[in-house]
Amino acid sequence: MKTLYVVTHPQSIHHIEGSVGGWYDTGLTERGRRQAQAIATRLTDLCGGQTVSLVTSDLLRCRETAEIIGRNLSLKPRQTAGLREMRYGIAEGRPQAWLAARRLPVPVEGGLDDTGGIEGAETRRQLATRIYRVMDDILADPANGHIVITHGFALTFVVAWWIGMPIESTGRVNFPVTSGSITQLQENAEWKSRAVVTLGDTAHLAAGT
DSSP states (O other): OEEEEEEEOOOBHHHHHTBOOTTOOOOBOHHHHHHHHHHHHHHHHHTTTOOEEEEEESSHHHHHHHHHHHHHHTOOOEEEGGGOOOOBGGGTTSBHHHHHHHOOOOOSSOGGGOOTTOTTBOOHHHHHHHHHHHHHHHHTSSOSEEEEEEOHHHHHHHHHHHTTOOGGGTTSOOOOOOTTOEEEEEEETTTTEEEEEEEEEOGGGGGOO
8 A cells, every 4th residue: 555645835935925936946934844844743643654755846945844854754855846836937936916917818728738828837738747757756666655745736736646637637627725735645555546535634734833
């Protein structure tokens, strides 16, 4: 049986700035670091007795989260650009209102390849392709537990990959979660089935606010 614990990084500077995130590379706030410690404590309980790997997006807010978790579980994080958030091109680092005023509506058909008219923005197809690729690599690791540190919207595509959703069907899917959440995914080797045990759990954050 394999278990994945998918963590969305906690509060980052771009959250309190009200800025577009994406690949805009901000670190955690003081509150975010407290939340990361609460996540680490919860994962220590969840991972008891498992051989666990720790993989993180290489953006700063995820790396800082992974470092705190790694210290608690005596794990060295492996970084990958494959787990980054969706790229928002020239909107990154600008106020959210700037993006809202300029982004074009998603077309009725073709949402999978839509950029909203934002220069340098990534499509859902591009995001899904790189997330699916890196998750295949992570699952190939012989560890029976994997902690994956990623971003809020990117988590949607981790879950879509987990349940076997074809990339062509990800143009409309969304699994909304908040920052600092833990999603638990579990595979039953006997039944060859994959469960979403919890989605976006944040109960642990009560200790990190």
